[in-house]
Amino acid sequence: MIFSNINAVALKILDETADGVLVTDSLRVLDPIAYANAAFCRMTGYSLAETLGRNCRFLQGDDRDQPEIATMREAIRSGRSTVVTLRNYRRDGSMFWNEVRLAPLWENKDGVGRPRHFVGFQRDVTTRVMAEIELREAVASEKRSAEERASLAEEAERAAARLASVLESTMDCVVVLDHEWRVTYLNENTRRILGARDLPTGSNLWEVYPEEADGIFARRYRQALADQKPVSFEEHLSALDVWLEVQACPTPEGLSIFFRDITERRRAERERLLAHERMAHMARHDALTGLPNRTFFRERVEHVMSQRSEATRHALLCLDLDGFKGVNDTLGHPAGDALLRAAAERLQTCVRGSDLVARFAGDEFVILQTEIAGPADAEVLARRILDALSAPFVMDAKTVSIGTSIGIAVAPDHGRAADDLLRVADSALSRAKKEGRGTHRLFTPGMDTHLQERHVIRQALHGALERGELELHFQPLVALATGRLTAFEALLRWHHPRRGLISPAHFVPIAEETGVIVPIGEWALQEACRTAATWPDPISVAVNLSPAQFRSRTLLAAVRRALGASGLEAERLQLEITESVLLLEDSLNLRTLEELRRLGVRLAMDDFGTGYSSLSYLRSFPFDKIKLDQSFVRDLPNSADCQAIVRAVAGLASGLRIAAAAEGIETEEQFAALRAKGFDEGQGHLFGAAVRGSEVPLVIARYQLSRNPRIQGN
Secondary structure, three states, X not given: OOOOOOXXXXXXXXXXXXXXXXXXXXXXXXXXEEEEOHHHHHHHOOOHHHHOOOXXXXXXXXXXXXXXXXXXXXXXHXXXXXXXXXXXXXXXXXXXXXXXXXXXXXXXXXXOOOOOEEEEEEEEOHHXXXXXXXXXXXXXXXXXXXXXXXXXXXXXXXXXXHHHHHHHHOOOEEEEEEOOOEEEEEOHHHHHXXXXXXXXXXXXXXXXXXXXXXXXXXXXHHHHHHHOOOEEEEEEEOOOOEEEEEEEEEEOOEEEEEEEEOXXXXXXXXXXXXXXXXXXXXXXXXXXXXXXXXXXXHHHXXXXXXXXXXXXXXXXXXXXXXXXXXXXXXXXXXXXXXXHHHHXXXXXXXXXXXXXXXXXXXXXXXXXXXEEOOHHHHHHHHHHHHHHHHOOEEEOOEEEOOEEEEEEEEEOOOOOOHHHHHHHHHHHHHHHHHOOOOOEEEOOOOOOHHHHHHHHHHHHHXXXXXXXXXXXXXXXXXXXXXXXXXXXXXXXXXXXOOOEEEOHHHHHHHHHHHOOHHHHHHHHHHHHHHHHOOOOOOOEEEEEOOHHHHHHOOHHHHHHHHHHHHOOOHHHEEEEEOHHHHHOOOHHHHHHHHHHHHHOOEEEEEEEOOOOOHHHHHHHOOOOEEEEOHHHOOOOOOOHHHHHHHHHHHHHHHHHOOEEEEOOOOOHHHHHHHHHHOOOEEEOOOOOOOEEHXXXXXXXXHHHHOOOOOOOXX
């Protein structure tokens, strides 16, 4: 899961690098391995399946008393980087020396708290370590008595020859210096990398590289000699324009330096960082205009309001473009997109640097005007915007004239929270549209009738479940290829004793805001499972989940209770979620989805295509089904854009091996277009409207008696 923000190029680079790479989840017990690349599997002989979920300690076998292991554990506890060299054991039991570069991955830029993950770059340094051991043994032999040296001279010569052979065959570059910084040895890899700046034997290192004599390389080498301890670091060598990974080891004769070119790895890391920044920007900005989106705007408003003094006023201006739909219909969507971009540019010229212009959706723009003296300042800005947008636009050599309507709310007069101010400004915008468009209106009491209506609904919702006013209706889903009835979606209905049937579009958002949706959602799960348990196998039931149910952290228990009480098989329960659940970027939400998957229930992404990052979410979690939003079905088969989207979604589902369903199928033409493109399931009034639970058996019987896939259930 941790790689949902990394693009495919970065993942490919990690998987093809010569070094082994491990990533552990430091927030879970025993720091299990969450990722391992192909090089690590080759190095150790363990498959990826044998590696994931295990603690790194299995690599040491029974040899866990190495002091370096304690060093590594302390680094993990303190959240810092470290480099250790360990004795590890491959799957076949053979020992190898493993150099581990361990670094934390923080969840935020400030590095506050415990790091979420640790990444370990693994390198088989058996050749180098064995060379150092042989070198130490050779040095020790020199200290023996004269009689021993004489008898061992021949063997020492052979050992030196073997050492030279090893150093020439290693992938690392090797340079050996004496205490005067003179070169006493360098291998062929060093000559290849240094090229024209070669280091002849006997030459002084700093005479060949005078620009580095007082730089980071010299300081690190002197540190190794002064402390008589190895040092490891990465640094850019400006003379060759390369990044080097260096380990300098002091010896009695001077200094042994091992290094390798990591320029490509550094470039890959930079590309990964840029990709992450681009993704973060996309999540908070509108892709068409580059303006902040709703998420960014709400955060900014809440921040500004939190810093506000009692004497400071701010204004929110909501505006729609008058005549935009006509441009879209007559000149096409590309012209409409170009018009939106041009309008966005003009809006930005109307505001100050401290103000914020955002695009929410379609032709809806919102402006935060900060630190105004009073409502008159906001009305001055509104008139400036009206003048700017009333000037003609030139689109593909055609002159286009539009206008705008603007609603204004002032804080704190009309509210202090972002949502309250947006609702009030939207009420004023509705009044401006009703009064002829091309004008602006400042909010006044009485404009928010719909807000008062929401308040009435909010009050009535409390106790509606206990009073028995809520019930479930069930709408069929049909296999488009065969006409077979596959499932029913449970849809919430509210019968108010005085107001009659209240649309879910009116009361569900309010239930989510107030948290009442949590007990209502648990009741809906229990009722849907109880009803579906009476249907013939394998007909399943689909239940919508609210983001508020995930926030309550009681969802998993509620699903278990509903399945247990009803006796419904888990695979006959489908849970539908929207992208807003994953937009929270809460790892606990992902873990909840994983636990639901382990129960055996099926998971579907609802309203696919209406959010910002559907594709990245499909990478974050493997859904069983995606449901195409009805807005892309409505204009089939006449809209070329909708045809292209339908074809792309069907291909995506096929490639990911998940089912593709479409909502809102009303006509034979829509049915034929979706079936031809390869969609698996369909839902809509063409197949049947939602019916009460008591009427479902009749719908099932009709489908069983007829081969017609478009049989109507009512």
